[in-house]
């Protein structure tokens with residue numbers, strides 16, 4: 001693994017991410033109170049907590065898009081392996097207005113043709129999420145839940161050592177939430193590590209994920225509040 005300063009670490013075989021008291025602070029305000037967790041290959045970690053407790057911000061720290069103020073973040077060398085490092089879904093995917101859903105998926109699939117192909121075939125993902133009916137539609141003809149579903153499909157198909165998902169259950173009905181859990185389980189079985197933010201207590205249970213509950217700055221400390 002490598003720490004924030006880029007120094008190689010000798011320990012942590014199989015570990016993809018190790019965060020030790022990582023917090024984000026602006027002035028007196030904690031966006032993320034110091035938290036510790038780790039994600040290994042084939043392991044799942046769920047960040048939970050109320051609105052504004054810092055789940056998305058912590059995912060952004062892991063992605064390298066947000067600087068942290070305290071602690072140490074170590075990332076496995078696998079995560080820096082170019083396109084095969086991290087597959088992230090942190091919001092609706094960028095869509096091209098003039099391409100259909102099918103053309104988007106074809107473009108994603110083609111981009112992986114020469115590097116081992118997709119981790120999960122789109123056909124399987126579309127079957128499970130019941131998205132086939134959308135193939136001929138354009139982005140502005142999709143509901144927010146359908147856009148979320150297509151974004152998830154793209155992230156779940158993408159080969160990567162770490163899958164990072166921000167509220168994958170968002171805007172999905174109960175049946176599709178269970179379907180998403182099934183797809184994530186496939187990725188875990190392939191050895192992919194999964195780090196997610198979620199408001200759904202069932203999803204971590206379905207995945208056997210470790211759970212870290214983040215606290216907002218205005219919440220009292222409690223037994224699980226040290227983030228370990």
Ligand SMILES: Nc1ncnc2c1ncn2[C@@H]1O[C@H](COP(=O)(O)OP(=O)(O)OP(=O)(O)O)[C@@H](O)[C@H]1O
Pocket residue numbers: 030031032049050051052053054055056057058197
């Ligand atoms: N760009 C920003 N600048 C300043 N503060 C921010 C910024 N983005 C988020 N915050 C603040 O950081 C805190 C954590 O926000 P974050 O989006 O990480 O929470 P969250 O747990 O993901 O919330 P939710 O469950 O509502 O998605 C909030 O208090 C939010 O107002």
